[in-house]
Amino acid sequence: MKITLVRRVVQVLMLVLFCLPPLxxxxxLAGLYAGGDGEVATPAEGVFFGSLSASSLGPVPLFDPLAALELLAANGGAAMAALAGAGTVALVYALVRARAFCGWVCPVNLIGEGVDAARRRLGIAVPERVLDRRMKIGAAVAVVAASALVGFPVFETVSPIGAVSKGLVFGGFAGAGTLVAIVIxxxxxxRRVWCRTLCPLGGLFQVLGRAGQVNVHxxxxxxxxxxxxxxxxLADPVILAPALSGDDIIVRAGDCMACGACVDTCPARALSFSLGRLPARAQTRREERDPVSES
Known part of the structure; x- marks a missing residue:
C-alpha cells in the first residue's frame, strides 16, 4: 500500500480522534451542546480530550511543545505542568522524526496537499521556493520572545493548526484568518511557503528532527x-541533495517529515525507510558497495 495513502488516512483519523470525545x-462539535435536558458528562471527563495544542490522556497531560514554551515565557512557573506534558510529546516525536507531526498529524499539511492538487488542476504555476526553510526556526524564537513581552502565548492566538483542531472541538476559530492567508x-x-519556511512549530520540530530514528534511506x-x-x-527538495549526490545514505536534515512522498514516487525503488542514524558521507557508500572485513 502506498505510504501517502496510509498517511492521509492517519491525518483524517487524528481529526476524528479529537472529535470523538464530545460526540x-x-x-x-464546535463547542455546541447537542443533548437534551438531562444531565450528561462533560467531554473532559472521558479518557481522552483536547486539541492539538493541549489535551489529556487519562491523568497524563499532553501539550504542544511550542505552546508550552510560550506559556513558560509568558507566565514563568505557572507553565511547569505544561512543560512536563510537552516533554512527553517532544520526546516521542524527536525519537521518531520530529516533523513527522507535520507530515502525519498536522491538518494544515493535509489542507496544503489539497491546495497542491487544486493548483495542478487549475494549471497555476508558482515558484518551488521563495524563502529559506530555516526562517521558521527564527519564527519559533520570535514567537517565544513576543510571548514573554506581551504576557500571553502569541502564536496560539493566530495558529492555523488551532483554527482546525480547536475549531472542530471547542468552536474557537481564532486562527481562521491565518489559514485563509496560507491557502491564498x-x-x-x-508551494508550501507556510510549512516550509514560516511555521514556528515546524521550526521547533526542525531542530528536534536531527535526532530522528526513522529516516529515508x-x-x-x-x-x-x-x-x-x-x-x-513536501518539506524542501534541497534536503535530499546530500543523499542524491552520494555524500550520505540517509536524508539527515531535521526538516524531513518522513511523509513517504519521495519513497512512493521513486520508479527505481531506490528509496525506503530505515531505522537508526546510520553513518554519514561517501565513505559509507563505498563500504556499502564493497564491504571488506577488518583484520
Missing part, C-alpha cells in the same frame, strides 16, 4: 537520478 459525551499564498505565491546503485523524489518532496 460520545452527547455534545456536538499556497495557490498564488509559492537511499540505495545509490538503484538510483537513476530522475528527479521525481525532489518534485514530490
Amino acid at each position: 460520545l459525551a452527547g455534545w456536538g 499564498a499556497e495557490l498564488f505565491v509559492s 537511499i540505495n545509490h546503485d538503484a538510483c537513476v537520478h530522475c528527479g521525481r523524489c525532489e518534485e514530490a518532496c
